[in-house]
Amino acid sequence: MDKMILSKNDLSKLIEELLKKNKVYGPVKSDDTVLFEEIKKPTELYLDYLNSEVPPKALMLHQTETLFKFIPGPKGKIEPVDMDEKKVIFGIRPCDAKSFAILDHVFEGDFDDPYFITKRKNTILIGLSCSTPGTNCFCTSFDDSPAASKYVDILLTDIGNNYYVEVISDLGKQVTKAAGKLFKSATESDTKKKKDAEKKAIDMISRTQKTDKIVEKLDKIFENRFWKDVAFKCLGCGTCTYLCPTCHCFDIQDESTLTKGARIRVWDNCMNPEYTIHASGYNPRPARANRVRNRIYHKYNYYPKNFDVIACVGCGRCIDLCPVNIDIIDVVTKAGEVKP
Amino acid sequence: MKENPYEPWLATVQDVREEVGGQRPIKTFKLKFNDNKIQDNFSYIPGQCAMVSLLGMGECFFAISSSPTKKGYIEVSVMKLGKVTTALHELETGDTVGVRGPYGNNFDVNGWKGKNLIFIGGGIGQAPLRSLIQYVVDKRKDYGKLDIIYGARTSKDISYKEEFADLEKRKDVNVHLSIDVKEDGWKKFVGFVPDNLLKVKPSPKNSIAITCGPPIMIKFVIQNLEKLGFTEDQIFTTLEMRMKCGIGKCGRCNIGNLYVCKDGPVFSYKQLKNIYGER
Numbered sequence: 001m002d003k004m005i006l007s008k009n010d011l012s013k014l015i016e017e018l019l020k021k022n023k024v025y026g027p028v029k030s031d032d033t034v035l036f037e038e039i040k041k042p043t044e045l046y047l048d049y050l051n052s053e054v055p056p057k058a059l060m061l062h063q064t065e066t067l068f069k070f071i072p073g074p075k076g077k078i079e080p081v082d083m084d085e086k087k088v089i090f091g092i093r094p095c096d097a098k099s100f101a102i103l104d105h106v107f108e109g110d111f112d113d114p115y116f117i118t119k120r121k122n123t124i125l126i127g128l129s130c131s132t133p134g135t136n137c138f139c140t141s142f143d144d145s146p147a148a149s150k151y152v153d154i155l156l157t158d159i160g161n162n163y164y165v166e167v168i169s170d171l172g173k174q175v176t177k178a179a180g181k182l183f184k185s186a187t188e189s190d191t192k193k194k195k196d197a198e199k200k201a202i203d204m205i206s207r208t209q210k211t212d213k214i215v216e217k218l219d220k221i222f223e224n225r226f227w228k229d230v231a232f233k234c235l236g237c238g239t240c241t242y243l244c245p246t247c248h249c250f251d252i253q254d255e256s257t258l259t260k261g262a263r264i265r266v267w268d269n270c271m272n273p274e275y276t277i278h279a280s281g282y283n284p285r286p287a288r289a290n291r292v293r294n295r296i297y298h299k300y301n302y303y304p305k306n307f308d309v310i311a312c313v314g315c316g317r318c319i320d321l322c323p324v325n326i327d328i329i330d331v332v333t334k335a336g337e338v339k340p
Numbered sequence: 341m342k343e344n345p346y347e348p349w350l351a352t353v354q355d356v357r358e359e360v361g362g363q364r365p366i367k368t369f370k371l372k373f374n375d376n377k378i379q380d381n382f383s384y385i386p387g388q389c390a391m392v393s394l395l396g397m398g399e400c401f402f403a404i405s406s407s408p409t410k411k412g413y414i415e416v417s418v419m420k421l422g423k424v425t426t427a428l429h430e431l432e433t434g435d436t437v438g439v440r441g442p443y444g445n446n447f448d449v450n451g452w453k454g455k456n457l458i459f460i461g462g463g464i465g466q467a468p469l470r471s472l473i474q475y476v477v478d479k480r481k482d483y484g485k486l487d488i489i490y491g492a493r494t495s496k497d498i499s500y501k502e503e504f505a506d507l508e509k510r511k512d513v514n515v516h517l518s519i520d521v522k523e524d525g526w527k528k529f530v531g532f533v534p535d536n537l538l539k540v541k542p543s544p545k546n547s548i549a550i551t552c553g554p555p556i557m558i559k560f561v562i563q564n565l566e567k568l569g570f571t572e573d574q575i576f577t578t579l580e581m582r583m584k585c586g587i588g589k590c591g592r593c594n595i596g597n598l599y600v601c602k603d604g605p606v607f608s609y610k611q612l613k614n615i616y617g618e619r
Contacts, residue, residue: 067346072396074435078347110602111345111587222616249591252346252584256396263346263395268590276582276592276618279400279422282555284581284595284618294594294618302597 001149002167002176003186006156010182011163012042017179018088022124025059026090027052036089047091050134051315055245056089056096057103060119067115067263072256083118088175091128095139095313097151099245100125105307106248115265124171127152131197133205136316138329140202141209144314147198159193166194209329210336211300211310218301220340222293230331231292233324238269240318240326241295246311249275270295300332345587348393348438350374353431354413359499360492366464366499367429368405368417371439382442384408385449386472387578387606390441391586392416397427401583401601404442405467407474414439417467417499443586444605447472447550447576456484458542460561462491462533462553466499468578468605469552473507480512487542491518491533495526516540534560537568544569550576562609575609579619595619 006014018024019040028037029046036056039045069079100120107116129147130137139146149155153172156163165183167176176183241247251268254261268275271291277283285291303311312328319327355370371392373379384390384404393399400422406415420429431437449472457476461469469488476483488507492498498517508515518529518536529536533553542549549570551561558577565575581593581600588602596617598604 068344070395074353074394074431074437076350076395076436076438078350078395078438080344080347106589109588111589113346113589114344115346219616248589250584250589252399252590254393254396254398261396263393265346268584268592270591278580278582279425290618297596297617298591298594302594305597 002165002173003191004165004167004176004183005159005162005186005190006165006183007162014179014182015039015042015045015090017182018090018175021086023085023087024090025056025087036092045091047128049091050130050132051093051096051317053317053321054243055099055315055317056092057099057245057248059087059089059123060100060103060116061248061250061267064264064266065115067252067265069260069262070256071259072254072261073258083114086122088124088126090126092125092152093130093315094127094144094146094148094151094155095137095315096245097125097127098139098144098148098313099315101151102246102303102307102309102311102313103248105309124175125152125154126172126175127155129155129157129198130201131158133201134316134320136207136319136327136329137205138207138209138314138316140205141211141314141329142310142312145198146201146205147194157194157197159190159197162190164190164194164197207329209312209314210333212336214300214310214332214336215304217336217338218297221335221338222297224338224340226335226338227293228289230296230326231287231289234271234288234292234326235324236271236273236288236291237323238271239321239323240328241269241271242267243317243321245313245315245317246299270298296328296331296335345440346585348391348399348440349378350436351439353433353435353437355433356431359417359501360497362496364419364421365429366417366419368415368500369428369431369437370406370413370415371437372413373439374436379412382414384414384442385446386475387444387446387468388442389444389586389601389605390414390416390439391443392428393438394424394427394431395436395438398424399438399584400424400428401443401580401586403468403471403578403605405470407471407478409475409478417464417470419464441586443601445603447606449475452548453482454484454546456542456545456547457486458547458549459486459488459490460533460537460549460551460553461489462557463493463497464499465551465553465557466490467552469550470500470503472550477507477510477513484546485514486512487514487516487540489516489518489533489536489540491520491529491536493520495519495523532560533557534564537561537564541568544571544574548574548576552578572610572613573608576606577609577612578605579607580605581619
């Protein structure tokens with residue numbers, strides 16, 4: 001791993017260099033909301049942000065995405081679509097970058113998902129460490145850090161007048177090579193500054209989710225009334241799922257006129273009763289308690305069983321934005337204390 | 341397997357056969373891939389499924405109801421229930437559909453060689469069993485005694501009537517049909533499938549029981565199989581769920597940590613007892 005520094009004054013030069021060959025996405029603020037959007041010049045970036053309201057998974061798994069086009073009907077034909085172009089996501093937080101690594105398990109495997117995988121391959125992740133984590137941040141509950149470098153190609157950490165630059169992957173090396181003049185080798189003092197910044201950020205994280213032996217604990221309380229109590233105030237709005245960086249469930253629908261159409265995939269959410277209803281009218285998850293429980297189990301029991309990783313990165317979005325204050329830190333911590 | 345698993349191959353409807361009429365009609369569609377190479381390379385094992393779509397209407401996940409021993413086509417049997425199945429029921433010979441697959445696991449056709457097989461089906465649940473029945477009948481000497489128990493609400497609701505008639509003529513297959521309610525002229529069993537199973541009373545010795553039908557039927561069939569001495573690893577069923585992708589990504593068809601589309605649809609009763617989750 002190369003360790004370098006980049007003067008804050010040179011950041012815009014780096015972005016301009018990236019814009020020459022790639023589409024660049026970064027945090028952009030409009031109407032008090034920060035979202036990852038395509039930028040055309042460095043000044044559009046808004047770097048004084050906690051995190052984006054919608055996670056950057058939206059750039060890997062589009063909210064709506066055309067799988068292919070077709071001529072509809074019983075004499076139909078299929079027309080494939082072009083896959084994605086090269087892009088850079090600048091300013092992604094380590095937790096959101098981890099969510100991509102978690103989603104890889106779903107979209108790779110027996111059946112590779114070409115839409116997700118192509119985007120992953122063609123995307124350079126330039127992360128920005130969190131220097132002031134939010135009230136509901138809890139990435140440290142999963143042994144990660146607000147300055148974790150392992151999920152990105154390049155990680156920048158604010159160390160005062162400079163960014164401390166960790167170059168992790170070959171893709172990252174290509175970037176620092178192309179903009180070689182802008183980077184200087186890091187000194188020991190720079191490295192210490194990064195460590196101090198990371199420690200300061202970790203110390204600011206005040207909340208902890210207890211996930212010790214959570215898979216085994218959940219195995220024993222599936223039928224417990226605890227889940228009814230948790231689901232009692234849930235409105236079923238699905239905000240938690242749409243804004244979760246690891247929620248990946250989707251629907252596939254045909255949209256068509258008489259002469260042309262497309263098969264589209266759209267984000268779906270497991271809080272919606274239609275999500276599981278059979279054509280016969282039978283629904284295996286008819287009550288909200290079934291659906292809330294399924295969401296928690298998917299992340300803290302099913303996912304670890306299948307892929308050996310908890311499908312939560314501790315970004316805190318679902319806590320910040322739940323209209324009825326359901327708090328996944330409390331839910332999981334308390335679930336671990338329920339007597340079977 | 342296709343490079344892009346979401347993109348179906350085109351296939352042409354070769355034949356449409358009405359199995360059952362009335363309120364919940366069932367039709368069997370005989371499909372041939374437009375590309376001969378794909379038709380030749382589309383290899384599957386009984387129990388596996390395919391996504392069949394009508395472009396512009398959407399896709400549904402169906403058991404392949406024909407056997408891979410029948411070359412040159414695949415068949416799916418479709419009950420008219422929702423938007424896509426209603427559109428499929430309008431199809432005529434020569435029309436185009438999209439097909440992708442095969443998906444899911446399969447019946448253990450090799451492991452079950454030499455064993456007696458008992459098929460217990462109800463209604464449209466016969467579709468996946470039909471694939472396996474065709475397969476073992478085509479490879480008759482590989483398997484032991486074959487008992488086929490099948491029931492429907494009325495005699496009109498019996499699927500695959502001609503095939504059952506052909507099977508009844510064979511000396512090496514025992515067919516036990518039933519209807520739920522008494523009808524003039526019906527000389528076979530009247531009553532529910534689980535009761536017919538008790539009457540047929542197959543021996544569990546060196547046997548495998550495979551059941552598919554409405555959930556309530558499966559529940560009592562399993563109870564009665566246990567009464568007859570079948571152990572939980574001698575009982576198999578195939579499950580269904582609402583599905584969109586068919587390849588374990590869209591999220592909705594899970595029972596616990598297993599996806600019915602990918603880890604199923606065939607499960608032993610032993611497996612089902614040990615996983616929890618809504619179904």
